[in-house]
Each structure stands twice: as C-alpha cells, then as structure tokens.
Amino acid sequence: MARLSTLLRVCGLAAAVLGIALTAGQSASAQAPIPYGEAISLENARKVIAAAEVEAKKNNWPVAIAVVDNAGFLVAFQRLDNTQLGSVKVAIKKAETSAKFRRPTKAFEDTLAMGGANLKILSLPGALPIEGGLPIVHEGKIIGAIGVSGVKSTEDGQIAAAGLEALKPPTEAKAAK
Secondary structure (H helix, E strand, O other): OHHHHHHHHHHHHHHHHHHHHHHHOHHHOOOOOOOEOOOOOHHHHHHHHHHHHHHHHHOOOOOEEEEEEOOOOEEEEEEOOOOOOHHHHHHHHHHHHHHHHOOOHHHHHHHHHOOHHHHHHHHOOOOOOOOOEEEEEEOOEEEEEEEEEOOOHHHHHHHHHHHHHHHOOHHHHHHHO
C-alpha cells in the first residue's frame, strides 16, 4: 500500500511538472523551442557582465551578476560593492533557470502571478520564478544565460537586458535603443 501511495505521488508530481511546462510555454508551443548552441566563451561572458555592470552603476544599484553556459554552469560572476550577500546565489539560480528552461525567468514569474493551478510552478525542480534571468541567444541558439539579483526584480531584468546588448551587432544594438 505504501508503494502504491508513493507511486501515485510520483505520478502526480510528474503530471504537475508536465502541466507547468506546458502552461509556462503555451505562447511558445506554436513554435519549436530555441535550440542550444556552443557554450558562451569566457570572453563573451565578461562582455555581458561588463555591460550589465555599467547599467547597474549608472543607477547606483548594488547587484550580483552571473553568466552561465548553455548547460547552466557558471562561467563568470561579478558582485558589486555593497550587494546583499543573499543575492549571490539568487543571481546564479536565475541564470541557471533561464538556460535550462530556455526562457526568461519572468515567464515563470508571470505564470505564478496568475495563481490558481499555476501555483504548481513552485514545485518545478530547479526553476526560480523571479524576473532577472535571460537566455543569451547567438545566431538563433542559446549559448548561455545571465542572472541578476540585488534590487527589485524589474530592475534586475533591466540590468540583465543591458548585459545582452554587449553581444548584439552594432547596427542591431542601435536599433534596439
């Protein structure tokens, strides 16, 4: 009887995770997910962090900035002076979530905010549903992700987006502004 109960719980969790994945990706379900590419180089990870740091310092926001590769492993990290220590792991986790699930962490935050059955997202292993994590896409493939933590999540997201500008071709970066 205990084995049956455990089996039912595992099946329930698997169904919940599948449902969450489908719900979180509904807007993307009409198209194939972005494929993974070759992992981001240390040189490019440093460029992303430098651009993010400029945005953070411009606003006097003490943050932690993490860049992970396409598998979610840390490539580069920067903690600005006076950043709360708890933000170190949060920034890394936001980047990991974005790389592993191939979407901005804000997608999870928005799904969670809808409440109801979407609260199941809280049981999704390895997902942090807080804005501030963005995939790094190069030539149509995910090569890594950036995660930022330390201020309001919308501000973390702003800093992360500024970091992505570092890898855009000059003409594309100008058009985005």
